[in-house]
Amino acid sequence: MRLYLQYLKILLKSALQYRVSFILLSIGQFFVPFSIFISMYFLFQRFEQIKGWTLYEVALCYAVIHIAFSLSECFFRGFDSFSSLIISGEFDRILVRPRSALIQILGSRFEFTRIGRLFQSFIVLVYAVYHLNLDWNYLKIITLTAMILSGVVIFAGIFILGATLTFWTIEGLEVINILTDGGREISQYPLNIYPNWVKNFFTFVIPFGTINYLPLLYVLDKTNKNNLYAFIPFIGMLFLIPCLLFWKLGIKHYKSTGS
C-alpha cells in the first residue's frame, strides 16, 4: 500500500509538469459526460419519464456510475497499457521484483485528468439529491457510498479481466471496452428499462445491477420498506474475486515473449 501511494505521488508530480495540457484535458474530460447529461436532460424535457423513472432519479443513477467510473479510471487504468508491458517483455522485470505484480502494474499509470469527469458527475449527484426530496438516514448514505465503491471495484475487476486476457492474446483487446465503456453507458439508466436479457447479463454476469437499479429502489423508497436491498452493493464487490483468481491463473500461464 505504501508503495502504491509512492507511485501515486511520483506520477502526480510528473503529470503536473505539463500544466496547460493537463488543465485542457481535464476540461475536456469535464465536457465528455456533460454533453451526455445535457442530452439526457433534453430527452426528459420531451418525454418526461422513462418507464416510470423521472429525470432526477435517473440523474442519481448516472452520477453513481460516472463517479465510480472516473475513480476507477484514475486509479486502476494501469491495466490499460498492460499489453505493451507483455509485448516489450517489461513484464518479466516486474515479476522478478520482490513486490506484488498487481501493485506495480496499478502504479504504472494514473489518469489524473479524470478529475474533470469526477467533478462533473459530482455536480449531477448534488443536483439529483437536491431535487429528489428524500428523507435521508444513515443506511441510505451507506448504501449510496457502497454503490459508488462497489462500482469502482467492478470496473477494476473488468480492467483486470481485460489485462489477463492479454496473457493469451498478447495484443490488447479492444472488445473489453464494451464491458467498461459500454457498461458505463448502459448503467446510466436504471437497468430495468432494457429488455430482460440485457438486464440479466448486467446483473448476474457483470454485476452492474447491484450498484444500479436494485439499491436505487431502496434509496428512492420504492421497495415497501424492504431493507435488504440496501446491502446489495456489497454483493457486487464479490465480482473482484473471480477476476483475481483468473489473474493468478493467467500469471501461471504466462510465457515471456522474449523480446
Place this chain on the structure above:
Amino acid sequence: MITYLSLFKMRLTQGLQYRVAAFAGILTQFFWGFMYIMIYQAFYQSTNTIQPISLHQLITTVWLQQSLLALIMLWFRNNEIIKLITKGDIAYELCRPVDLYGIWFSRLAAQRLSSALLRFFPILLIAYFLPYPYNFSLPNNFVTFILFLITLVLGLFIVISLSMLIYISMFYTLSGVGSILIFGVIGEFLAGLTIPIPLMPKTLIIITYLLPFRYTSDLPFRIYAGNIAYKEAIISIFVQIFWIITLYIIGKLWLKKALNKVVIQGG
C-alpha cells in the same frame, strides 16, 4: 489533381490492411447501436405524444451513424499529421512541390474512407436482417437514395475541412489531444450525434441549423430515413456547398499564416 488522387489511393489500400481492428470495431459499434436503440425505445414507449421523428426512422439513422462513424466523427484522429507537427517532420513535407492543404486533405479523406469501407457493409447487412423494429431498412425510393449519397459526400468534405482547422490550430498549441477532445465533443453534440436533432428544444435546433456540424451527418441520415422532404434537402445541398467553400478559404488562409510563423520542432 492526379498527385492527390494517387496519394489518396495509396492511403486507402494501406488502411484496408487492418482487418482485425475493423472486426473489433464492428462488434463495438453493434453494441452501441443496440444500446441507443433500446434507450430510445424505452423513451418512446413511455409517451403517447407523436414525436417529430418516428422510432423506426430514428433506428435507421442510428445504424447509419454506427456504420459510417469513420466518415462523420470529428475526433477521428490522424496521428501521422499530429506527429508531423509536434516532431518537426513538417520540414520535409514543406519541401514537397505540392500544396500542403491538398496533401493533408486527401490523406484524411483516404483514412476515413478506408476505415468506413471495411465497416459499413457488414454492419448494415446484419442490421438489415434484424427483427422489426430493430432492423435497418432500405430508403423509400431511388431519389431519396441519390440525395442521401450527394449530401453524404458533401458532408464528408465538411468534416475534413473542419478537422483541417483542428490540425492547423496545433501549430499554435502543439498538443492536440485536449483541443481535439473539446472540439470533438461540442461538434458531436451540435451534429446531433449525442441526441438526435429533431428531439432537441426549438432554440437549440435553430442553432444547429446555423452551424456546419449538422450538415455532416444529421442531414444525410435523416434524408435517408425519410424525415427530411425533398425541397428542404435540395436547399440544404446549397448550404453544404456554402460551408465547404467558407471552411476551405478559412483553412487555406489560416494555414498560410501559420506556416509563415512556423518554428520547426528540432530533432
